[in-house]
Structures are given as structure tokens and as C-alpha cells.
Amino acid sequence: MAAYPRPVRREEKAPVILDEAEALLDPVSDIEGFMLACLVDASTGMVLASRKDQDDISLPTAAAGAADIANVLLQLTGELPVDGLEDVMVTFRRQLYVIRLVNPEPQILLLVILDRDRVNLAMARRETRTFCASVAA
């Protein structure tokens, strides 16, 4: 069988609406096991700002997925006695997704993707909560 050359991975950064806000996500990128973080407009799935250490994660896909998950859960909060969505943790075999509501209206989400082998879930959750509080202050 012929050996095909490996495709060259494109390293260029995906453009986001709020590119100057990348520095804003610095504290999140210090979390142990950090892979990607972004701020997402939940009503449209639009990525407002992002920061990532790995290129093999599709940012628009992850952001749209986070927005869909949050929207479904926000609808559920109208039907269940749960008093508002705080954060969501999705566990994949190799990664952990932490989704947190940063602002209720307009609904802005923080999505953080972490390497499951390196992350301490409790610490990661605490640090995302601290970050969201600092952003709003």
C-alpha cells in the first residue's frame, strides 16, 4: 500500500469576534490540564473570545455543542424546582468539559475543556467559578 504523506495541520488561529479579549481568559488557561476555553453567546452559539493550547479541537463545534447543552438545561430549569443553572460538567473518556453561565442576559457561557488525565475536577470547577465572579466584578 502506498504511504501517503500526513496532512499538514493548519496552525492558524480561528478568528473570533472579540479577539482582544483573549487575555481575559488567561486565568482559566492556568488551570491544570487546560486545553481550550471560550466565551460563547448561548443564543446563537457565536464564539466571542477563545484561548486554546491544542489545535485538534474544533472550536465552533465545541462552542455550539456547549450552547445547545446549556439551552436544553435552561429550558429544563423552567420545568424543575432547581432555581437556575450554575454549571455543567460533561465527562468524556479523555476530556472534561466545564460549561458555566457567566451572564444571564444576554446569556454568555464559559466553556473550558480540560485533559482528564491531568485535571483535578474540584479545583477546576472552583477556578472557573472564581474566574466568572472576577469577570462580572
Added chain:
Amino acid sequence: MSQTSRFTRARQLTSTVLPGRRLDGYADQVTGRLRGSPRPAARECSRSPAAATDPSISGTARSLLRNRAGLPARPPHDPPAPDQAPLDKITAILAVAEPTVDAALELLSVQSRFAKFRPSKVPDIGPVSDISLDALLAEVARRQRMLGQLSVVLSADTALARNPHIRPDTIRVSAAQWALLIRVRHGSRPRDLAWDLSRSVFGTTI
């Protein structure tokens, strides 16, 4: 002519983007960035100015009331100031970015009936927030893909009908959802509702 080249050609003319009723803006041919500012007319009118300053009302609601009462300084819709909290800056930029992307989506759609480019000098629209053209085009392309997938069942111009089998007394909705629901009439379209509420057409449609 492709959508992108239509846009590029328009940029070479230093064209004015017409983002609709909520925003003034233009494409800057020198920097390749889109610049936008909320349109004063979109700052809606009339309610009691006293309510707009009532401390018992939440920040967002008070801000909306300030707009309706014609009072100045609406942080979520004004361009970001250096001393604003990061979240205020983000929401301020989102308030400009969303109508800009929404308008560009309409502008770059093949059958646009509601927006067009026009050659212009740089308009005097005061302080602005800007968006990179690459980011705008990437977001427009993403939205076009999504709307393409949805187009079998829904578009911004699909006439809506109430479902008679849903019992309203079993549903709890947010204030934003309620504002939308009370405006839905038989035959309303997502585009009409979005314009009526000064919201994103794309966001309302999906």
C-alpha cells in the same frame, strides 16, 4: 459572483454596511475591520423615568427602562469604556457584534431583500466597536451552514402557528421568552418578531 467577492468588492468602495434598525456601521477598507455603533433610533421610547432609576429593579431591567425613558448612558449598548468590568465590555461588544453579524448574514445571502451595500464616506457614528472581517465572515459562514440545515423545516420567513395541543398553564418561561410569545400571532415570522423585539433574526429563528 460569490458572496465573499461581493463583500470584498464592497469593501474596496469603503462601503457602508446597513445593519438594519439597530445599528450603524461600515467596513473600513484600510484596516479590514467592521465598525459599528448602536443607532440612536433603536434606543426605544417611553416609560416612566422614575422606574428607570428605581433601585429595586434589577440592573438589566433598569438599563432597559432607562433606554425606554430616553435617559442617557446605557452600559450594555454603549461602546466599552476603559474602566468597565470585563463582563460589561463583553456585553457591550456583543450588543454591536450580534446585529453586525446578523446584518452581514442577510447582506451576504443570495436573496437578500432587506439590506444592501452602498458606497459612502466613513459615516460619523461616534464611538465604535470593531470586528475583524475574517471573524465576521467565519461566523456568517457558520450561520449559513446552520440555516441551510434548518431550511427544510424553518427559515426566518416561515409563518409560525401556535400549537393548540400545548397547555400554557404547564409551561414556565423566561422574561425573554415571554416577550417573544406574547407577540406571536398566526402567520408571524421569526424575522418580524426579531425586528419587533430588536433581537437577532438568526437567534430568534433558531
